[in-house]
Each structure stands twice: as structure tokens, then as C-alpha cells.
Amino acid sequence: MASSNFSPAAPQVFNGEGYHIWVVKMKTYLQAFDLWEVVNSDVEPEPLRTNPTVAQIRQHADERTKRHKAMSCIQNSVPDVIFIGIMACESPKQAWDKLKEEFQGTERTRKQQLLNFRREFENLKMKEEETVKQYSDRIMAVVNSIRLLGEQFNEARVVEKVISTLPERYEEKISSLEDSRDLTSIPLTELINALYAQEQRRASRLEEHQEGAFQAKTNTAYKGKKTWKNRPKPDAARSNDQPCRHCKRPGHPKEKCWFNPDAVCQHCKKKGHVERVCKSKAKSR
Template sequence: MRTYLQAFDLWEVVNSDVEPEPLRANPTVAQMKQYFEEKSKKYKAISYIQNCVSDVIFTRIMACETPKQAWYKLKEEFQGTERIRQQQLLNLRRDFENLKMKEEETVKKYSDRIMAVVNSIRLIGEQFDEARIVEKVFSTLPERYEAKISSLEDSRDLVIISLTELINALYAQEQRRASRIEEHQKGAFQAKTKGQMLVQARCCVSTLQEEGHVERACKQNGRPGQNQAQYKKAEAQVAEDSSDHEEWVFAVSCSAGQKKGTKG
């Protein structure tokens, strides 16, 4: 609201509530124009304030005759008395000092939590410089950021580093760490899947052996030794190339099913 009024050169009217000096006798056209412009600023300011608030808030300031009265009425409604403001400020300072980053929290979410408290302090009217926020972030980061902090200490002057630069540097580290974890998990999943497919393939072959299908096929061909060697070779191929496991097992199962049908 203050910025909005300043944009129209009306903040001084709200802050001082001073009436313009009355016109002297026989004023010029320029003097009359300036006088009425200055006098109308009061009505413009109170009009802007009334138009910027909700209907519920408007009922609280509609009896105010000057912009200064309306402004202080709003200030009293939303900020309370000076004693209440000081108590709020004390509580917010305590909240800021107690802030710590959680283990599962990202640096951007943590910075948002910090800025929520800082902005509340600033809205009350307390000055809060960025260097203090940067110091707070550095002092409350978990151990996993120690390497990055040391790197920043070696390459930058931490006294003048901006909050945005610090958060972006820490966020970049988080992204690299997340990528490494994802690649590791993906590799572990692929290895586990490959092992499961190999076990399934061997179990299927063992089942066929127990039912006599492979041995029967060897006896029918009259060359058991050669077929057994081919079978061992096929089993080794299953272990080597996991991409062919499903097709190989499917082929063996189908062959077994056909042999069972032929026998019947």
C-alpha cells in the first residue's frame, strides 16, 4: 500500500496530513492550479486506500476523513499497539534463532521457511539485512553440506556472498547428489532384475530335466553327449545375456508343452 501511494506521489499526504497553504489575493492561474492539485491529493489518497481494501476492511475505515486517519486505523487493526508489535517481534526473533534445516528438507524449502519469518519481521518494521540471513543458513546446514561450504570458503568471500548465490550453489550440489543416488539405484535394480531372470531361467530348465523332456530329446536324437553339451552351452548363454532370458525360457516351455501333447 505504501509503495502504491508513493507511485502516485501521495505518501507524504498520508504521512503528514498537512493542508496546503491558502491562496493569496489575486492568485495567478498557475497558483490556483497548483493549489487545487495539492488539495485534491488528500482525497485521491483516501480514495486509493478505500479502493485497495476488501469490503470487510472498508467498513472499519469508512468513517475516517483523512488518509492519515485511515492509514493509522489500518495499522492499528493489523499490527496492533506498540506493545503488541514488540511482543510479536520478540516471538519472530525467537523463531528465527530456532530455525534449523531438517535432514529430509531441500535447501530451497529451508530458505523459504527462513524468508517467511524474515518477511514477517520486516513487515512489522524491523530492519533485517541479508548478511544475517546468509550467516543463519551457513550455521544451520546439515553435515552433508560441509564439503560445499569449505569449497565456497576457499573460492569466495562469505561476508559478501548473496543469499541467492548461496542457495543456488547449494541447490546445484543437491542436484548432483540426487543424480548419483538415482544412477546407483538404477544400477542396483538392473543387477537385481538380471539375477532374478537368471534364477527363473535355471529353475525352468531344471524342471524340464526332472520331467524328462530334455533327456528324452537327447535319447531320441541318439547323441546324448552332444545334446547335453548343447544344453550346457545354452544354459551358459542364459547367464551371459539377460536380454534373451524371457525368449529362451518361453521357447523351452513351449517345446516342453508340445512334447507333452505329442506323448499324450
């Protein structure tokens, strides 16, 4: 009997999609309340014997009540649009089978679905851009669909599929695992984690290599290249930075200064400037 202290959450309402998942959840829910046998066997409680005891009367009442409880669970787990289809069913077994017939289909349909999923499983291969975890998730999605249709699918077969369809870059890791483990009995989770760890190490090394290559390229590009601030200036530029000895202003050498108190102009014969900047010469032109 189910524990009186245990009250599992009711399964989600079945809206017509994901029937196989709903069936698993609903079956577990009914088992938790000791109601699954009522649905599965659909056996009417035996009639009471003559002069039954109080205990027998209570047990008989409990058995009859179980049928109503199971029917209530099924009816309340579907919306009204689906409930209409099972409304006329007189037992939980009839309601259960009615839903199965409508949403799972016939046995022929189930077998065709299984065939399609098996074919999909056999054709699965890992893509170059996929991680091993993404690939294993794709495989398990197909495997779980097969299992939901009632077919046994052991983990060893999944492990074999993963190993046989991995790209060449995983061969070294697979060989290493073969040396230390029996791959026919290795858990799928352990295999995926080992391969994922290799992926992480490879990605880390690739990132470091790319960063090193970029830094080397950057250093090569700037090697020997001096900034404008540190670039040596030509002699003329360095002399222009110094203030002129005559006018005390920078920007020109003393030989080209318009003011020179020691110079004598060859044109006007006056002191203080050279002929090149003589104003009298400019006016006479």
C-alpha cells in the same frame, strides 16, 4: 509528479488479513500518483495569498484535490465492513492511522510479534528430509514477516543462518566455497544455487548406484538359471519326442509299442505284438 502515461494496477482489496503486505502495496500505489506525502504528513495546503496568480490558484487546487484522491484510494481499497470504521475520518492520514491501529495493533503488540519471529528464526534448523531450497523458503518466510513489521534484516544474517544450520552432508561444499569466496558477502541466491547443484549431483549418483545394484542383483538371480525352453531334456523325454518306428506315433519308445510286426507273442504265439499287450492274455485273466 507521476507520469500521466503510467497507470499501475490498483492494489488488492484489504479484507482484514495480511495487513502488512497490503500496507506495502498501498504505499507504493500512493507514491506512484504522488499522494503518499499527503497521507504521511497530513499537512493542510497553505491558504492563497492576496491577489494570487492563475498558477498559484491551480497549484492550491491541486494540493487540495490530492487529499481527496488519497482518501478515495484508501476508501476504495477496503470492503464496506472495514470502510464503516474509517467513514468518519476527515483526512487520509486519519483513515490510514485508524486502519493501522485496528489491524497492526499497538506498538507493544508489534514488538511482541517481532520477538516471536526473532525467536522462531533463531530456532530454525534444516530437516533431514528437506531440500536446501525448501529450507531457505522457510527461513525467508520468517525473515519477510520480520521485515514487514518494520525491522531491518540484512541478507548476510540470513546467509550466516543457512550455513550454520546445514546438516553435515553439506560440509564439503561449504569448505569448497570458503576456499573460493568470502561467505560473509556471498549473495543468498548464489549460495542456495551452489548447494542445490550439489544436491542434484548427489541424487543423480544415488539413482545410478541404486539402478546398478538392482541390475547386478537381477543378473545374479538369473545367472546359471536356464529357461524351460533351453533346458536339456532327459533321455526318456528326448526319445518320446521321436516317432515310434513301428506305429509312427511319438510319445513312447519302440520297445513299449503295442504294435510290432516282427515280434511274436509268448502267450498266443501270434505275430504283431508282444505278450504285455496281448488281448487274449487280458481276456483269460
